[in-house]
Amino acid sequence: xxxxxxxxxxxxxxxxxxxxxxxxxxxxxxxxxxxxxxxxxxxxxxxxxxxxxxxxxxxxxxxxxxxxxxxxxxxxxxxxxxxxxxxxxxxxxxxxxxxxxxxxxxxxxxxxxxxxxxxx
Amino acid sequence: xxxxxxxxxxxxxxxxxxxxxxxxxxxxxxxxxxxxxxxxxxxxxxxxxxxxxxxxxxxxxxxxxxxxxxxxxxxxxxxxxxxxxxxxxxxxxxxxxxxxxxxxxxxxxx
Numbered sequence: 001x002x003x004x005x006x007x008x009x010x011x012x013x014x015x016x017x018x019x020x021x022x023x024x025x026x027x028x029x030x031x032x033x034x035x036x037x038x039x040x041x042x043x044x045x046x047x048x049x050x051x052x053x054x055x056x057x058x059x060x061x062x063x064x065x066x067x068x069x070x071x072x073x074x075x076x077x078x079x080x081x082x083x084x085x086x087x088x089x090x091x092x093x094x095x096x097x098x099x100x101x102x103x104x105x106x107x108x109x110x111x112x113x114x115x116x117x118x119x120x
Numbered sequence: 121x122x123x124x125x126x127x128x129x130x131x132x133x134x135x136x137x138x139x140x141x142x143x144x145x146x147x148x149x150x151x152x153x154x155x156x157x158x159x160x161x162x163x164x165x166x167x168x169x170x171x172x173x174x175x176x177x178x179x180x181x182x183x184x185x186x187x188x189x190x191x192x193x194x195x196x197x198x199x200x201x202x203x204x205x206x207x208x209x210x211x212x213x214x215x216x217x218x219x220x221x222x223x224x225x226x227x228x229x230x
Contacts, residue, residue: 037166044123044209044221044222044223044224045158045166045209045211045224046221047219050217050219058217059216059218095165103168103175105156105172105213106171106172107156107158107166107211108168110165110166111165113165
């Protein structure tokens with residue numbers, strides 16, 4: 001079964017750090033570009049970051065540049081999002097998502113999400 | 121960076137058709153045929169319903185269809201059903217390893 005399982009979400013104070021993980025199974029993780037998408041409470045989806053298959057290419061949405069770092073461990077089939085200098089506005093459900101071999105330019109696979117709350 | 125523009129809400133009666141627009145720019149929708157659409161029910165993860173502007177993944181009912189003209193992509197739901205009530209998001213590649221979602225449209229079945 002194709003599956004993505006996020007973990008690591010928590011309540012953290014403004015200025016704090018957190019690392020999210022996304023465990024992949026059931027598909028060829030090492031040959032799949034991966035992404036993080038977030039959704040603030042009651043708001044829409046926002047693309048956050050992407051990473052190439054070998055981790056050499058990454059990109060970020062403007063508001064998280066310099067604060068978030070995406071990475072991956074292909075040996076462990078795991079995607080990460082290191083979040084630092086967290087702000088109240090980073091409060092959201094964070095999803096990892098990815099394409100499939102036959103649909104390379106859309107999010108076929110989604111995790112169930114992990115909740116990050118930034119509050120004092 | 122800016123999100124693609126969608127109407128906040130649309131509504132229709134069962135059996136009717138509704139169309140959701142997604143307006144971008146020459147940097148995204150106007151240039152690339154990599155527009156996809158997602159359906160999201162409350163408390164659930166999004167689900168892909170259209171990719172590459174017009175393509176439907178297996179298992180998605182054929183009452184869902186996509187199109188594009190210029191800078192605007194559209195999702196049409198024909199023969200609206202109660203279970204189609206959800207939020208819908210468009211999504212486009214914008215070059216340089218950047219992607220944008222639309223702001224989302226709430227579909228209400230009257």
